[in-house]
Amino acid sequence: MGQTPDNAPKSWHNRVVGPEPKPEDVIDAGAVVGLLAEPGRARVFAAVLLGAATLPAVAAVAAIPLPAAQRALDRLVKGGLVEAGRAGYRVREERLGATARQAAKARQRGVVDANLSSGQREVLNKFVVDGRLTTLPAARSKRLVVLDYLAAKFEPGRVYPERDVNFVLGMVHADYAALRRYLVDEGFLQRRDGFYWRAGGTFDVDGSAD
Numbered sequence: 001m002g003q004t005p006d007n008a009p010k011s012w013h014n015r016v017v018g019p020e021p022k023p024e025d026v027i028d029a030g031a032v033v034g035l036l037a038e039p040g041r042a043r044v045f046a047a048v049l050l051g052a053a054t055l056p057a058v059a060a061v062a063a064i065p066l067p068a069a070q071r072a073l074d075r076l077v078k079g080g081l082v083e084a085g086r087a088g089y090r091v092r093e094e095r096l097g098a099t100a101r102q103a104a105k106a107r108q109r110g111v112v113d114a115n116l117s118s119g120q121r122e123v124l125n126k127f128v129v130d131g132r133l134t135t136l137p138a139a140r141s142k143r144l145v146v147l148d149y150l151a152a153k154f155e156p157g158r159v160y161p162e163r164d165v166n167f168v169l170g171m172v173h174a175d176y177a178a179l180r181r182y183l184v185d186e187g188f189l190q191r192r193d194g195f196y197w198r199a200g201g202t203f204d205v206d207g208s209a210d
């Protein structure tokens with residue numbers, strides 16, 4: 001949705017056409033992937049995209065129980081991918097288009113952060129595309145740069161249940177369990193009784209990095 005196919009030619013980006021995305025229409029590309037990463041929601045989204053407009057129709061096309069279909073629809077509506085109107089449910093295609101165009105531009109720009117060194121930016125631009133982690137670096141020095149980037153997605157001082165950690169990391173990469181283990185093993189997150197909190201990484205203090 002917000003990603004470019006890995007085997008697409010480089011000119012693919014230049015063929016993303018349409019008007020300048022409206023800020024209110026743009027959804028974070030990682031959030032789109034996160035919404036569709038759950039199989040039930042993906043099937044419900046596909047059902048609406050295929051024309052199912054009512055809850056019974058969506059549940060039938062997606063082949064899931066009505067309560068599960070309703071939960072998925074509620075989450076998709078809240079996330080901005082689906083709209084519930086008088087005519088029933090519909091995919092908000094204008095938001096998908098705006099998100100795709102914005103993601104294409106972001107991919108061309110790369111990761112920009114004045115607090116990063118050129119080496120750190122190089123690592124992140126290589127392994128992070130459209131807010132998604134393509135793969136975790138094998139070299140520990142590079143892996144730590146990526147883990148620091150991931151740790152910044154968690155607020156200092158806030159305690160997260162494991163399901164929330166999984167959701168945040170799942171927006172970045174499908175193997176959220178591996179990312180979670182790496183963050184704990186390298187000291188970026190600490191864990192106790194199924195709860196996590198940020199314990200390391202780069203922190204901003206009064207707008208400047210430590």
